[in-house]
Amino acid sequence: MARHIVARTTDIPPGGNKVVGVEGRDIVVFHVNGEFFALLNRCPHAGAPLDRAACVARLTSPEPGVYQRSRVGELLRCAWHGWEFDMRNGQSYFDPGRVKIRTYPVVIEDGETLAKGPYVAETFPVHIEDSYVIIET
Amino acid sequence: MSDVIDRPALEQETSAKSRLRIIDCDIHPSLHARSDLYPFLSKRWQEHLKTYGDHLRTPYIGTTPYPRSSPLIARRDAWPPTGGPPGSDLAFMRQQHLDPLDVELGILQVLDLFIFSQQNLDFGAAIQRAINDWQLAHWTSREPRLKASVLVGQDDTEAAIAEIERCAKIGQYVQINVSPRANEPLGRHRYWPIYARAEELDLPLGIHVGGYGGHAPTGGGWPSYYAEEHQSNAHSMAATLTSLIIEGVPERFPRLKIVFIEGGFGWISSTMWRMDQHFERFRDEVPHLKRRPSEYVREHFWFTTQPIDEPDEAKHLRSLIEWVGVDRLLFSSDYPHWDFDDPRFAFRTPLSEAERAKIFNGNARALYKL
Amino acid sequence: MTATRIDCDIHPAVGGTRITLLPYLDDHWKEQVVSRAIDGLDLTSYPPNMPLSGRPDWRHADGKPGGDLAMVQRGAFDQLGASHAICNVLYGAQAVFDPYMAAAFCKAINDWIATEWLAHDKRLRASIVVPMQAPDLAIEEIERRAGDSRFVSVLVLAQGESLLGRRHFWPVYQAAEKHRLPIAIHAGSQYRAAPSSVGWPSYRYEYYLAEAHAFQAQVLSLIYEGVFVKFPGLKVVLMESGVSWLPAFMWRANKTWRGVRVEVPWIDREPAAIIRDHFRVTMQPFDGPPDAAGVADIIEMIGSDKMFLFASDYPHWQFDGDDAIPPHLPAGLVSRMCAENPLETFPRLSLAA
Numbered sequence: 001m002a003r004h005i006v007a008r009t010t011d012i013p014p015g016g017n018k019v020v021g022v023e024g025r026d027i028v029v030f031h032v033n034g035e036f037f038a039l040l041n042r043c044p045h046a047g048a049p050l051d052r053a054a055c056v057a058r059l060t061s062p063e064p065g066v067y068q069r070s071r072v073g074e075l076l077r078c079a080w081h082g083w084e085f086d087m088r089n090g091q092s093y094f095d096p097g098r099v100k101i102r103t104y105p106v107v108i109e110d111g112e113t114l115a116k117g118p119y120v121a122e123t124f125p126v127h128i129e130d131s132y133v134i135i136e137t
Numbered sequence: 138m139s140d141v142i143d144r145p146a147l148e149q150e151t152s153a154k155s156r157l158r159i160i161d162c163d164i165h166p167s168l169h170a171r172s173d174l175y176p177f178l179s180k181r182w183q184e185h186l187k188t189y190g191d192h193l194r195t196p197y198i199g200t201t202p203y204p205r206s207s208p209l210i211a212r213r214d215a216w217p218p219t220g221g222p223p224g225s226d227l228a229f230m231r232q233q234h235l236d237p238l239d240v241e242l243g244i245l246q247v248l249d250l251f252i253f254s255q256q257n258l259d260f261g262a263a264i265q266r267a268i269n270d271w272q273l274a275h276w277t278s279r280e281p282r283l284k285a286s287v288l289v290g291q292d293d294t295e296a297a298i299a300e301i302e303r304c305a306k307i308g309q310y311v312q313i314n315v316s317p318r319a320n321e322p323l324g325r326h327r328y329w330p331i332y333a334r335a336e337e338l339d340l341p342l343g344i345h346v347g348g349y350g351g352h353a354p355t356g357g358g359w360p361s362y363y364a365e366e367h368q369s370n371a372h373s374m375a376a377t378l379t380s381l382i383i384e385g386v387p388e389r390f391p392r393l394k395i396v397f398i399e400g401g402f403g404w405i406s407s408t409m410w411r412m413d414q415h416f417e418r419f420r421d422e423v424p425h426l427k428r429r430p431s432e433y434v435r436e437h438f439w440f441t442t443q444p445i446d447e448p449d450e451a452k453h454l455r456s457l458i459e460w461v462g463v464d465r466l467l468f469s470s471d472y473p474h475w476d477f478d479d480p481r482f483a484f485r486t487p488l489s490e491a492e493r494a495k496i497f498n499g500n501a502r503a504l505y506k507l
Numbered sequence: 508m509t510a511t512r513i514d515c516d517i518h519p520a521v522g523g524t525r526i527t528l529l530p531y532l533d534d535h536w537k538e539q540v541v542s543r544a545i546d547g548l549d550l551t552s553y554p555p556n557m558p559l560s561g562r563p564d565w566r567h568a569d570g571k572p573g574g575d576l577a578m579v580q581r582g583a584f585d586q587l588g589a590s591h592a593i594c595n596v597l598y599g600a601q602a603v604f605d606p607y608m609a610a611a612f613c614k615a616i617n618d619w620i621a622t623e624w625l626a627h628d629k630r631l632r633a634s635i636v637v638p639m640q641a642p643d644l645a646i647e648e649i650e651r652r653a654g655d656s657r658f659v660s661v662l663v664l665a666q667g668e669s670l671l672g673r674r675h676f677w678p679v680y681q682a683a684e685k686h687r688l689p690i691a692i693h694a695g696s697q698y699r700a701a702p703s704s705v706g707w708p709s710y711r712y713e714y715y716l717a718e719a720h721a722f723q724a725q726v727l728s729l730i731y732e733g734v735f736v737k738f739p740g741l742k743v744v745l746m747e748s749g750v751s752w753l754p755a756f757m758w759r760a761n762k763t764w765r766g767v768r769v770e771v772p773w774i775d776r777e778p779a780a781i782i783r784d785h786f787r788v789t790m791q792p793f794d795g796p797p798d799a800a801g802v803a804d805i806i807e808m809i810g811s812d813k814m815f816l817f818a819s820d821y822p823h824w825q826f827d828g829d830d831a832i833p834p835h836l837p838a839g840l841v842s843r844m845c846a847e848n849p850l851e852t853f854p855r856l857s858l859a860a
Contacts, residue, residue, distance in 0.1 A: 046482040052214035054207070059614035064674075064733030068772075078214035080477055082206050082766030094765050094777070207768045251683065270610030322705045322713075350509050355724030356702040356717055358670040364767045365670075365727045368759055369704060372720035376703035379716045384709060411716055411794040417823055418559050419712035446758045448808070455802050460796070476766065 001136050009108060009131040014071060019051045023137055027104060030055070032073040037087040038104040041117050044076045044092075052079035058086070058093075063101065076129070105136040121124045159480050160501040161243040163193070163345070163398050163469035166276050167209075167224035168249045173275070177267035185260055194351040199268045200449045202349075203363040207475045215473035220369055223473040227280055234472045238480055242507055244284045244311060245272055246345050246398060250401055253290050253316030254349040258263065262296035264284045269304055273395070277309060284507070287342055291315040291323070294330050301334050311505045312341040312396065317377040318348030324377075332386055333472035336393040341439075341504060344377060345398040374403040375408045378438065382412065385425045387437040396502060399471055403446035406460035409434055410481030435462060438482040439504055441469035442496065449486070452470040454486040465502070468497045511824040511858060513849035514589035514831070516693075516746045516789045516818035520617065521598040521622055525547055531622075532613035535848035536608070548612075552695040552718075556710060560822055565822035567718045572822040577626060583821045584630060587831050591858065592821075593659060594620055594633040595693050595746060601664050602697040606641035613638045613648055617658070625657045632856055634662035634691045646682045653686040660689045660744065666696035666721045672732030684738040691785070692725055694718045694747040719763030719794075722748040723756050724725055726786060730760075733773045735785050742852055744787045747820055749794040754808035757782055783811040787852045789818035790844060791825045793833035800836035815844040816852060820837070 006020040011033040017030050019041055027039040030052045041050050055074035055082035057069040075093070076085045082095035090101035126132065169172065175183050197201045209211055209222050215233065217226035224230065235243060245270050255261030258481065265288050272285035287304040290295035297315075304310050317323060335342045347370070354360045354369035374397050380396065381387065389432045412430035420426075440461065448454050458466065471477050480497060488496070501507065519529045524546040529537055535608030539545055553560045561572025565582050566714050573579060581591045601781075602641045620633045632837075635652045637645035645661075653656040661683050663671065673693065683690055694715075701707045702717040729735070729743060760778035768774065774781070796800045819831035826833075832841055850856060 046479045048212070051212055052212075054213060056769070059769055059772045060775070063736055064773050066773070077769070080475060082475060082769075084768065129593065158595050160710075206770070227718065254726065279654075316556075318704055322703075322708055324713075325709065350704065350706060352701045352704050352706055354704045355664045355728075356696070356700070356704075356721035357672065357724050357728070358700065358725070359730060360670060360731075361673070361733050362767075362770050363688070364731050364763050364770050365724065367763050367767065368727060369724065370760065372723065375702045375720055376705040376708075376717055380708060383713045401759070403759060404752065406796070407719075407749070407752040407755065407794060408716070410751055410793075410796055411719060414792060414794045415559070415712065415715060419710070419715070422710055422712050444759075444762070446755055446760045448754070448758045453754070453758075453808055454620075456808075460801070491580060 004135050004137065005114065005126065005132050006135050007133045009133060012133070015055065017051050020135070022135055024082070027135060029106070029133055029135070032087065033071070036106045036108065036133050038106045039087065039090055040102040043083065044099055044101055045078065045081055045083050048078050048080035050076055050078065050085075054079075055076055103119065107134045107136070108132065109134055145254040158239055159468055159497045161240050161470045161472070161473050161507065162396070162501050163246050163443060165224050165248055165473065166230070166245050167222050169225040171250075174264070174267045174271060177410040178263060178269040182260065184376070189498070191250065192260070193251060193254050194256065194349045198500070200343055204367040205363060210475055211473045212477055227276065229255040231233070231280070234470070235280075238298055240282060240468075242282055242284060242501075244505070245276060245286060246314070246343070247272060247288060248345075248347065251348065252288055253319065255290060258290065258293040258296065261290040262293060262300065263360040266303070268311070269300065270480055273307070273309055284505070286310055286477060287313045287340075288345040289313060289315060289331065291328050291331060294319045294327060297331050298334055301331070301338070302423065305338050305340070308451050310340070311507070312343040314343040315346050315374045316350070318346035318350035318352070319348060322376065322380035323384050324380030324382070327385070329389070330388070330459055332390050332393055336390045341393070341394040341396050343396045343398055344374075346374060346400055366470070371400055371404045373446075373475070378408060379412060381432050382433045383423055383426070385423075387433040388426055388428070393437065394436055394439065396441070396467070396471065396504070398441045399443060400439045400440065401444045401446060402442060402461050402466060405440060406457065427466050435465070439467055439500065441467045442483070443469040443471045444476045445478050445483045453484040454484070456487070463495050464500060466496045467501045510590065511846040512588055512590050512817060513856070514583055514587065514592040514819050514821070515744070515816040515844065515849055516595055516759040516791070517579065517583050517592045517821040518597055518823065519579060519594050519620065520571040521596060521619070522570060522574050524612070527613070528612065528615040528619060529617040532611060536553075536611045539608075539851070542653055543638055547640045548603070549604065550597055550599050550695050552700055552714070553597060554711070559715070560824075561822045562824035563571045576627060579821065580628060583819060584633060586829055587819050587821065588829070590631060590821070591630045591632075591856070592626060593689060593853070595662050596620055596633070596636055597693065597695055600636060601638065603638070604640070606644060609638035609640055610644040610648065614651070615647065616660040617652060621655065621657065623743070631852070632657050633660045634658070635681070636662050639663050639667055639676065642679050642698070647681050649679070649686065649688065656855045656857065658688075659856045660691040662691050662693055663727060664695040664697055665692050665699075665718055665748070666702060668697060668699040670728035671725050672728030672730070672734050674732070677734070677737060680734055680738045680741050684741045687740075689742040689852055690742050691744045691746050692722065696721075719749045719752050723752065726756075727760065727778070727780065730778050730781050731771045731774060733771070735781055736773050742785055742787060744789065744816065744852060746789045746818070747792065747823070748788060749792055750788050750790060751794045751796070751805050753788070754805060779810070783814065786850065787814050787816050789816045789820070790833055791818050791831060795833060796836070799835035799843070802833075803837065806837060806840065812840055813848055813851065815840060816849050817845045
């Protein structure tokens with residue numbers, strides 16, 4: 001498993017995202033509800049870029065006219081055809097078993113830890129006072 | 138995770154794209170602002186546009202009757218970085234759509250101000266002139282890959298004919314467009330002068346979904362949801378097809394070519410079967426029809442492919458294509474709308490090289506004489 | 508003993524308000540009908556003399572096709588081989604504007620069919636004709652017939668004033684579900700508005716084609732408004748709708764729902780799955796492709812053998828000869844659609860009288 005430093009946490013404001021290139025793929029990193037999620041930046045339906053998806057609540061309903069919201073901001077409505085995906089695990093809402101976006105584990109590490117270990121990427125300078133988003137491929 | 142629908146990596150797409158030169162029969166350019174039309178409008182109509190504005194048979198001034206599932210019905214990534222609504226910036230359209238998808242030619246369909254449905258017919262006539270001029274000035278004169286269509290409000294037949302004549306003299310339009318949701322079904326005789334002129338000029342008649350004819354989107358009343366209303370577009374197209382055929386438009390104008398735009402094509406085969414099935418039973422009501430309805434479809438009608446149908450099995454999409462006939466199909470993307478079809482991924486069924494060439498290029502080239 | 512073959516759609520004809528329904532109206536409506544000459548309510552959808560309305564060999568010298576019990580018995584049972592048949596009376600009671608007149612006329616139709624048809628032939632069943640223009644009065648009529656198991660479904664027209672999924676109809680579905688009555692949506696219009704979004708067609712032929720799309724709009728309305736969420740036991744039968752439009756329609760509904768689900772979050776599974784569970788279709792007309800392979804494809808694409816119901820649509824002229832089964836259907840399907848499927852769809856229909 002390779003670990004890649006892709007951003008400082010401060011590069012991605014809450015509710016925002018950043019697209020990073022890792023091993024030839026575009027990966028989009030979302031920052032929502034205090035967590036970071038990384039997904040391949042291509043919708044499995046027709047390849048739309050997910051960094052432009054609408055970030056919305058998980059919406060369920062037991063009966064007509066009742067709207068139940070949870071996990072606000074953690075569901076993606078794809079920028080093109082509106083398919084909904086859970087940022088956390090990449091699963092589509094309508095067919096979670098079969099239709100998914102590839103996800104990548106994310107860890108946050110502080111600069112001090114990274115400065116010591118072998119994780120410092122050649123292309124990404126690390127400052128010990130910052131926190132960093134690490135993606136594992 | 139056995140069925141994750143994965144996509145080829147970008148490198149593979151590069152080689153695919155370079156083989157596929159497409160003619161995109163449905164691209165929507167958009168006004169940056171309504172004031173873009175002022176240079177093409179007299180003072181009187183500039184003022185009218187600013188004050189009274191649209192007069193459509195819909196409840197709202199500022200939006201469509203059924204709220205869409207995304208702002209301005211567009212892909213969320215299609216907003217130009219320089220500002221303006223999706224489809225308003227030529228440079229961005231080139232960068233996002235024309236260049237990467239290797240669009241050889243794109244046919245414009247302007248939906249702004251929905252001229253076909255303006256109740257004030259003089260205003261509608263002024264706007265249609267302005268939009269037809271604007272297409273040339275802002276789009277086709279700056280980008281040779283793009284082609285314009287003459288938009289005419291069908292319910293003022295005189296003004297429509299005058300506009301067709303004007304634009305025919307200019308000579309830079311590839312088709313004449315009317316709306317399927319007109320005051321009356323499009324097959325009705327009141328619209329025949331437009332068809333006669335289109336046939337004489339050898340310009341296809343383009344019919345793009347949409348419009349506000351004043352009727353509910355369905356025969357059973359007004360739907361509550363966009364999900365229902367969106368699907369009603371196919372019904373409007375089917376009703377338009379039956380009207381044109383049954384009233385005898387292709388019988389009377391045998392050289393007229395008719396293009397249905399943004400209706401998709403899944404609904405066509407069952408409509409043809411139903412027309413044929415009941416033709417004998419109703420034959421004495423329509424003695425002017427000399428041929429079976431499906432024959433008229435096969436010889437006089439073309440259909441753009443978006444929104445493509447998505448059956449679970451690839452072979453079923455293949456069946457839909459075969460039932461309509463490869464020769465009838467014209468690829469379209471509907472850029473920049475949300476239910477856009479990407480030419481690389483929309484056809485999830487095997488097509489031969491010859492079939493691809495027809496659907497993505499050859500059929501449109503022959504039809505529009507490009 | 509005839510094999511079970513349930514014809515889910517035949518049309519006894521009301522001769523006229525005065526000549527047929529008068530005995531079943533109360534004194535007030537009798538007087539209105541006679542003194543104001545309220546009559547001639549045959550639906551614009553089915554002019555009696557139009558070819559589709561009656562096959563030539565099913566018409567007799569006087570009266571409308573379907574007006575004579577003996578002739579209907581000979582046709583539907585002897586000639587076409589049904590063992591049982593469901594009577595769906597198409598008459599303009601369901602299009603009347605005055606809600607009380609509508610209710611009175613619908614009641615009269617149901618009384619007439621019970622007295623002069625169902626009582627005379629134990630093989631006959633009927634749909635309850637109801638005034639959907641006044642949902643509370645429709646419920647009264649349903650409750651009135653609920654104890655009579657010869658009434659097996661509730662009849663509504665495919666084109667009314669509001670789409671059938673709308674909330675104000677829900678109490679009707681509650682009553683229907685309670686009494687195990689499927690809703691039978693039959694081709695025909697109240698003519699409150701144009702039969703399609705493009706306006707009023709010139710020809711009957713054109714109008715008939717538009718009916719198929721009205722059915723589709725009703726299916727979407729019933730699904731998206733959440734009628735089956737509220738009433739999970741409810742089934743809906745599409746009668747005389749055509750069948751071959753189903754596959755492309757189902758795929759388009761799925762495609763749309765996947766992208767626009769947030770509008771209707773109470774729909775938690777694909778529309779096509781809901782269609783397979785809750786909708787049934789009568790098989791005349793089928794409107795199929797001309798070849799056996801195409802028909803097999805359509806059946807496969809629809810994806811549920813339970814949906815198909817045998818029907819002749821007698822006396823409407825949908826086919827020639829004695830075989831009401833559309834050509835090229837797979838053999839296994841034919842036996843299902845004649846017996847099991849109708850019995851499952853119409854739970855009140857018992858084969859013994």
